[in-house]
Amino acid sequence: MARISAGIATSHVPAIGAAFDLGKTEDPYWAPVFEGYEFVKEWIKDNTPDVVILVYNDHASSLMMDIVPTFAMGFADEFQSADEGWGRRPVPVVENHIELAAHIAEQLVIDEFDITLINEMDVDHGLTVPLSLVFGDVKEWPCKVIPFVVNVSQFPTPSGERCWKIGEAIRNAVKTFPEDLDVQVWGTGGMSHQLHGTRAGLINEEFDRRFIDLLAHEPEELKYITRLEYLRETGTEGIELIMWLIMRAALGYGVEEKKRFYRVPASNTAVGHVVYEAKS
């Protein structure tokens, strides 16, 4: 049977991808950010999964304009990196695990989540920056990746509570997949940031640190934070943190925290990152 063995959360700031691609990881501005990922780059060598379910949001690259699905899964065989206005990131093609994706879709609908399937799309920095941060500069990604896309940008977005529940549903779906697969769930985005207006540059370190404090062992505390509270406390883009809840819920009750990291700034954003191993 398939099982979810671990979870990773990380911010997915596009400028991190640019710094990575342009070889600026040791610049004084960027070195303290990339240092925070030294642990996971080592850890993943012994913990490479068969499949990553990578929870992210599309930044007006493939979605958001003509179609705005609340929850969607990439269902193509493979995905290219998107041209977001400065050319495609030079990263490997992302390969899907179609059988597991199909199974998850089936089980999610049974669990009352009517998931959207996307047969063609490019994947943007929201998906490729986390892959680069964890796997580094590689010729091909060492595992399959199921893109799991959440609308966190256009209101109405889903609530944190709903994200928690779909995380639980993903967990149940993976557990009932008959093939023996090692699966990780990654939650990306956040932490606090706002990208427009006189509140641009908002960082709420107190909120972010409390979020990381509670996520491992008292995540129930975080489930009921309203969308309005995310906007007020963490900025209009800080609400991406609801995607971390999907990862956490997918891991089940007990986790062992292997790493936590917090750093301000990367571009406009507070960078947060955790690594959890599932206990049960």
Add this chain to the structure above:
Amino acid sequence: MPRTRLYPLADLEDIPGTKVFTALRSREAYYLHKFCMSLMKAENREEFKADERAYLDKFKMTEEQKQAVLDRDLTKLIELGGNMYFLVKLASTDGLSALKAVSTTSGMGVEEYTQMMLEGGRSPHGIRSIRDKN
């Protein structure tokens, strides 16, 4: 029975200096955004740069939106329904980083804004709510 809202929808408009991107704003900016997404192709970026006005006229945007694009007035574009994830494609076409693009809407110069970020960013204190002034 429908479930009760956890907060009044109007509260989304109660955050200082903030335009929450709603489905209605998305409608308002649909053709502006269509233009922005067209810049995801190199040949379109070249065509836009060669004659901005002519390129913009291919889209059903309002005159106000077109003028704000020509002026690179991101604050205005956000007032007219725009969302930064779309607008950043325009900034990228100009070779501007997201940090620089965002700073132009903040009322601060880019150097002052960059320095603020290096010092830990903007505190949420006092700018959570217009009504509650907290």
